[in-house]
Amino acid sequence: MATAIINAQIVLPPEFGVRLDPNLALRFDSRSILSIDRPPQRGDTILDLTGRAIYPGLINAHDHLELNHYPRSKFRPVYANAHQWGEDFLPQLAEEPYVSLRRQPLSEQCTIGGIKNLRSGVTTVVHHNPLHPPLRSPDFPVRVVQHYGWAHSLHFEKNVRASFRKTPRGAVWMIHLAEGTDDIAAGELRQLHALGCLQKHTVLIHGVGLSAEDRQLVIAQGAGLVWCPSTNLFLLGATGDVRDFSAAGKLAIGTDSRLTADGDMFDELRAAARTGQLSIAALFRAVTTDAATMLRLRNVGTLLPGYAPDFFVAPASSDPYAALLSFTPHNLEAVYVGGQVRYQR
Numbered sequence: 424m425a426t427a428i429i430n431a432q433i434v435l436p437p438e439f440g441v442r443l444d445p446n447l448a449l450r451f452d453s454r455s456i457l458s459i460d461r462p463p464q465r466g467d468t469i470l471d472l473t474g475r476a477i478y479p480g481l482i483n484a485h486d487h488l489e490l491n492h493y494p495r496s497k498f499r500p501v502y503a504n505a506h507q508w509g510e511d512f513l514p515q516l517a518e519e520p521y522v523s524l525r526r527q528p529l530s531e532q533c534t535i536g537g538i539k540n541l542r543s544g545v546t547t548v549v550h551h552n553p554l555h556p557p558l559r560s561p562d563f564p565v566r567v568v569q570h571y572g573w574a575h576s577l578h579f580e581k582n583v584r585a586s587f588r589k590t591p592r593g594a595v596w597m598i599h600l601a602e603g604t605d606d607i608a609a610g611e612l613r614q615l616h617a618l619g620c621l622q623k624h625t626v627l628i629h630g631v632g633l634s635a636e637d638r639q640l641v642i643a644q645g646a647g648l649v650w651c652p653s654t655n656l657f658l659l660g661a662t663g664d665v666r667d668f669s670a671a672g673k674l675a676i677g678t679d680s681r682l683t684a685d686g687d688m689f690d691e692l693r694a695a696a697r698t699g700q701l702s703i704a705a706l707f708r709a710v711t712t713d714a715a716t717m718l719r720l721r722n723v724g725t726l727l728p729g730y731a732p733d734f735f736v737a738p739a740s741s742d743p744y745a746a747l748l749s750f751t752p753h754n755l756e757a758v759y760v761g762g763q764v765r766y767q768r
């Protein structure tokens with residue numbers, strides 16, 4: 424059984440633009456988008472979404488899904504390196520409110536993270552930490568990438584090389600790197616490279632302390648960067664220069680968790696836009712097609728035939744890409760994952 428959405432703006436990658444043709448439909452079933460350039464077919468369920476835009480489900484390239492029920496926390500006004508924040512935070516886990524919040528069942532902690540994402544148009548999340556059982560469930564609110572390698576950071580991971588080697592075939596390996604403005608952060612990329620862990624499937628998280636030379640090396644190696652500007656600005660009072668990564672198609676955006684971020688993906692996109700580094704088209708690619716390519720996710724990130732039917736419905740506008748920067752969860756009318764409504768206002 425297929426569903427045909429008619430009379431809606433279809434938000435395609437910026438190079439294709441926005442499509443609104445009263446004779447054509449976005450047709451999908453539970454597995455994939457079937458067509459965007461045909462009229463509804465006999466037997467289709469028709470959904471008339473006049474006045475609405477259909478956006479591809481966004482990709483959140485970095486979150487810690489079980490940490491989104493904590494308050495935004497820091498223990499000094501500004502850090503030179505996120506390692507200091509980590510060292511400050513660990514003893515706090517024995518204090519309130521963290522003690523009580525840690526007692527919440529893990530499934531609830533994860534669900535809170537899932538719903539945060541879903542309500543900001545995100546349908547695919549890359550989780551950083553072990554893949555907890557609730558994140559493997561097909562009933563989890565959003566798709567969670569199931570195959571990945573990861574290390575916390577050079578500071579907290581004892582055997583970085585072993586972590587790198589354990590990466591499942593075909594998956595990316597991720598590490599928080601250069602999350603600071605000090606000399607330690609500035610030296611981390613060279614350290615990673617010396618360990619042999621800067622390769623095509625390496626994904627760096629943060630990269631605030633990367634030099635121009637470092638950035639060129641990362642791109643030359645075929646690796647990429649996940650940018651979390653609101654967390655960077657909160658903890659470090661600074662964020663990285665991401666323009667080279669964006670131009671190379673090697674930039675994705677992550678919300679990180681609510682422990683350090685402004686909020687959800689809409690908030691993160693606004694924080695990214697406020698830095699003035701990227702056009703709205705580049706920001707859009709960083710949460711859709713570029714994220715999918717960099718993270719080796721095969722069938723998500725765009726509304727083209729063969730891709731997963733993951734999308735959200737919001738009001739139509741004259742510039743749907745720019746409108747994304749004004750959205751809050753209240754603008755979303757529905758979010759579909761796998762062709763099924765997962766959230767409806």
Ligand SMILES: [Zn+2]
Pocket residue numbers: 485486487551599628679680
């Ligand atoms: Zn993180």
